Amino acid sequence: MLALPLLHLAATAADGSPPNALFGEANLRLLVHTLALAGGVLAGALTLAAPLAWLVTRTDLPARRLATLVGLLPLAVPGYLTAYALLALAGPASPLGVRLPRLEGYPGAWLALVLYTYPYLFLALRAGFARLDPALEEAARMLGHRPGSIFLRVVLPGLFPAIAGGGLLVVLHVFADFGVVSLMRYPTYSYAIYRELAGAYDTAAAAWLAMGLLTLVAPVLWLEARLGGPSSVHPSHRNPPRVRLGRARGLAQTLFLLVFAAGPGLPLVALLAWAGQARSALGPVAGALLRALEASLPATGLALLLALPLAYLGVRYRAGLERIAYLGFSIPPLVFGLAVATASLRFAPWLYQSVPLLVLAYAAYFLPEAVAPLKAGLARIPTRLEEASRTLGRGPLETGLRVLLPLLKPSLQTALVLVFLSGLKELPLTLLLAPPGFDTLALEVFTRAEEAQFAAAAPYALALFLAGGGMAGVLFLLEGKKR
C-alpha cells in the first residue's frame, strides 16, 4: 500500500524529464522558505506545547482534562479555514466588528502554523510526561541536583522520544501545507508542486518535485531516529507528585485561555457570526457529517491496527522499520491519491471509487500519526515486563493484549484522535478517490470558502469542529475517571 505510490511516483517522473527549474534559483528559494518555516514552527510549537503539557500532567491546575481538550482543539479546524477567518477578520466586513491586523508572509504563516500544529507536540509530550518515572527525579534531587539541572539531565532525555515523534509530525505538516502558506502569501516547496500539477497540467514535473520533497524528508527522519530511539528510563507506575501552582494558578489558566483564543477561538467566533447569516437546512449538513464519519472512523481503526505491529517491530526489533509508515505522508496528497487510483485501476478495479478504497488510502496516508505516539509509548515500556509475562507462560498475543495494551492506553488515545481528526478534515484524497457524490464535510466547507461564501460554509465547518472536538472530548474528558 505504501510502496505502490512510491513506484507510481518514480514511473510518473520517468515519463518526463526533470523540469529545468528543479534545481533553479526559484526552487532553491522555496526550499529555503520551507526549511526556515519548518524550523521556526517546530521551535514555536515546542515552546508553546511543553509548558502546556507540563501544566496538565505535573501540576494541580484545575480542570486538567478540560485544559487537555482545549490544548488539542486547534486540530479540529482546517488550517485554511483559520487563514480565511484571519483574512476576513482583518477586513472592513470583519464578522467581529473589530478589524484585526492583517498578518502575512513569514510571521503570518509561522503564527498560523504554530497555532495549528502545536497540538501534535502537546499530545506527545503529555503522554511523555505521564510515563516519566518520578523516582528518577527524586533520586536526582537527593543527589543534590537543582531543578534546572534535573530538568536538563533527567526529564528532557526521557522526553526525547515524545519530542522526536511529535516534532516529526509538525515538520511533515509544514512541508505538506499549501492552504495556510498560500493564503499568507509565503510560498514554500509544496507551492511549486501544486503549481506544476494544477497550473501547468504537468504530472511528471510534479512527480519530480515530489521526489525532491522526499529528499528533504529523509534527513528529518534520520534526525528523528537519532533522538527518538528507545531510552533506558523506567516507566512510572504511580502518579508523579503534582507541583502546587499556588498563585500562579490564575496565570496558568490565563495561558490556556490565551492559547485557545488565538488558536481555534478566532476562527470559531468568525464561524459563529457567519452561521448567524446562513440559511441552510440541517439535512445536508447531517448527510455530509455521516459520510465523513463513514470514511474516517474505519480508517482510524485500520490505521491503529496497522500501526501497532509496525511501532512494536520498530521499537523492539529493527529500529527504523516503522519509518516506512512516513513515506506516504511525505508525498503530496494529490500525487498520493493519483497513485492509489492508478494502482487500484490496475490491480483491483472492483475497489476503484469505493468507500473501502478511500478508507485504505486514509489509513495508509495518516499512518504516521498513529505510529508516532505508539512508538513513543512503547519506548517507555521496559522489555522485562513482556519477558516476565512470557516466562509466566503467556503467549505473545496475550502478552500484547494484557500487558502492553493497557500501558499503551494514553498513546492509543492520542493516535486515535490524531488520525480521526485528520480523516475528518481530509480533502485531496477524498476528491480523487471517493465515489462520485460522496461529499464529506471537508468538501462542503472548502467549496464554499473558496467561493467566498463564508456564511454558507459556516454550518458545515461548525459540524466538523463539533464532530472532531466531540470525539476528542469523549476520549479525554472521560479518561482516567478511575484514577
Add this chain to the structure above:
Amino acid sequence: MVRILLLLLLTFSPAALAAREVVVYTGRSKALVEPLIQRFTAETGIRVRVRYGRDAQLLALLKAEGGRSPADLFWANAPGALLLAERRGLFAQLPKKVLARPSAFVPEKGDFVPLTLRLRTLAYNPQRVDPGILPRSILDLPRLAAFRGRIGWTPGYSSFQDFVSALRAERGEAAAYDWLRGMKALAPRAYTGNVAMLLDLASGRIDLALTNHYYVYQLKYGGPEGDFEGEDEEEESPPRGELPLALHPFAPGDPGNLALFTGAGVLKTARHPDAAQRLLAFLLAPEAQRFAAQRIHEYPVVAGVRTPAYMGPASRALTLAPRVNFAAFGDLEGTLRLLRSLDLF
C-alpha cells in the same frame, strides 16, 4: 402477460437503469454546480453523481482511468482545460441541436460547448482610488508608478494565464513580454487565489487587483445560496455587506476585458452519452442560464437571458471583450515559458 413481463424487463434492465444516471467530473465548485444539478434531477428523474476537483486533477485522473473511466461528462472551469481535453481526444462529437444553442465560442470540431462567460477585469477600492485616473487599456497599467506594491495579481491562476495567452496571440510575444516586465517593475503582490486577493483589496492592503469579474459580485452580492430560482422569479439578490470593491472596464475590445468561457463535453468513453447530452442541453436552456447569471454572476452564452442590472447585459459584456482566436488558449506551454523566463511562475 408476456407483454407485461417484457415491459418489466425493459424497465428494470441494466440498460434502462443506467440511462437514469449520469456521472460528471467537474473543475467547478460544488457551490456553483449543485443547485443546477438538483433542478435537472427534479425535472428529468436522471440521477447525477458528481466528482469535484480542479480541472488539472480531473484531467490527470481521466488520463489514469483511460477507457475504464466511469465519467460521462467533463465540465471544466477554464478554456485551457477544455482545449487540452480536446487535444487529448477525450471528447465525442456533439449533436447539432446542442451546438446550435450558444451564440458564440463553439469550437470548430463541435466536441464541447461553452456554458457561461466570465470577464477579466480590473477591480479597485473606490475608497482609495479615483477611477478617473485608471487607464483605458490594460497595456498602460504598468505606467501607474504611484501604485507600486499596491496591485494584486494571480500569476499561477488559470484565468490569468489564459489572459497572457490571449495577449501573446493578439499583440505578439514582445508586447506580452514588455507588459509582464513592466508590471513586474511595479512589484505587484502575487496571490494564489482571487478571494484572498479581493479581501485584501477591500481592507485597503492593496488598491488594484487583476481578477475575474464574478468574484467581485460574489463578494458584494452573495453567492448561489438558497434554491434554484423559478422561471417567474425576477428578483435579484440584494447587496449584502458594503464592501468597497468596484470594477473598472477597459475600453471596448481591450485585451484587459478578455472573455473566458467555462464549458463541457461528453467523453468518448461515456457509458451514458444520451443522459450526458440531456444535461448539456439543460445547462444551455434559458432557465439554467438565468440561474448562472443571477446567482453565480457569470454571463449567459445563449441570447435573450436577463442578467442582474449591476452586471449589465451579456451583449454589453461581449462588446467590451476583444475578439480572440480560439487557438490562443491552446498554447499554455508557451505562456508558462514566458512567465517562467520572468520568474513569475
